[in-house]
Amino acid sequence: MTDTAVELETVEPVESAHLGQPEPVSDEQLVAMLVERARSEGLQLTGQGGLLQQLTKRVLESALEGEITDHLGYEKHDAGGRGSGNSRNGGRAKTVLTDVGPVEVKVPRDTSGTFEPQIVKKRQRRLTGVDEMVLSLSAKGLTHGEIAAHLAEVYGAEVSKQTISTITDKVMDGMAEWQSRPLDRVYPVLFVDAINVKIRVLSTIL
Template sequence: MAYPNSTVPFEKMLMKFVTEEDPMQAMLKWLCERLMEAEVDAKLGAEKSERSTERQGYRSGYRVRRFDTRMGTLYLMVPKLRNGGYIPFFVEAKKRSELALMNVIQEAYVNGVSTRKIEKLTKSLGIDSMSRSQVSSIAKELNEQVEAFRNRNLDKVYPVLWVDALYEKIRDDRRVKNMAVLIVTGIDLEGKRDILAVEPM
């Protein structure tokens, strides 16, 4: 992901070296950054580079913010506003934010995620100003990312495979139940570990 408006070149270098291979972690990072972009658009009354008479301010690049989660440390690109005043949702309620985000990512892998689920997520994070089109776009893109991961080509050779199952609480037809999620990890010929599949059982 490129950040052309970042005002600090070091931030781009940092992002290059801390990119995670774990698809679940990468998706969590994407969702956090996508929600922040939508929240800032709503706060300013206009999208990035959009000319609008309703605009209430301007962006001023990005800053890196650390977000520690149970899936590891994320380094997020947080939008800056020219006049300040933007505090991302995960700063004010870290534990609640992480749990809500993880539930959405897990459901995306198991059942796909609906517009209603994204709306519920944004409300739980205290984001009240997102439009229906923004919510719909995030749900669509998240489902597309899951499908792209599932259908990608595996071009490397993996002489070693690890198969494990995690039990997670998943909402199904208004009921919460335990479901096993199968995780397949491969080690390639250079000893590098890749997550190959994340599938419900």
């Protein structure tokens, strides 16, 4: 079955029939509306171009926009930012590997080049969760080739054997550092021992 990519649009609040004011939409209502729309337009929930990938893209880009707003001190298109000495300078496309597959996001930039995003850091290609998955699969005995094939099959993500090797090597480096750490002269140790004895109580009726 071919996945159909549909561009998500902003869901408008429902207007109240009495006051003519937008009624707040709960998280559950918003999710239900998005899922229903995705199904009606033939959009898959998972997989390449699916609803989860598009939602992840929206969330990440919204978070990045919030970060640069905090960094600059004013909202986008805000006249108060004129003459501030620093401003938005477009953005660059970047593909990151997430738990729902590869997601392309637009990372904003500033004219002074001082913006350091935290949600998707510079040179970061994988978000939290992917490294842990690779390490878990490696601990279960899967080869680098098998892990790469698994990620490609489940998430549609092309991850090279070299990338997987880099992830697992970081753990080995950490273990070697822990093994060579300096030891304290004294380590307090507390031993606790106990015996669990089952006692059968017989009641006598007089």
